[in-house]
Amino acid sequence: MEAKQYHNPDKIYLSVKTVFYREGGLEPISFLWEDGQEYEISKVTDIRRAASLKAGGTGIRYTCKVHNREVYLFLEEDRWFMERRD
Numbered sequence: 001m002e003a004k005q006y007h008n009p010d011k012i013y014l015s016v017k018t019v020f021y022r023e024g025g026l027e028p029i030s031f032l033w034e035d036g037q038e039y040e041i042s043k044v045t046d047i048r049r050a051a052s053l054k055a056g057g058t059g060i061r062y063t064c065k066v067h068n069r070e071v072y073l074f075l076e077e078d079r080w081f082m083e084r085r086d
Contacts, residue, residue: 010056011052011084014032016031027062055084062074
């Protein structure tokens with residue numbers, strides 16, 4: 001039996017460039033948006049386990065600064081996603 005794929009228009013899966021530190025841990029440094037534009041993350045201000053209330057799903061939420069805006073980037077098991085903004 002084939003599993004159904006659920007498409008959530010509020011959840012955007014992204015390619016993310018990440019630094020893995022030899023002491024342990026990781027930090028996202030940039031991501032590719034749906035249109036292929038790469039955005040640099042200037043700073044990660046918070047890292048915590050959290051749920052995405054808009055898009056659904058849980059994981060590690062990275063609060064990031066991108067062009068002086070605060071955005072949430074989620075690591076859900078082995079995939080990165082962001083919530084679509086209105």
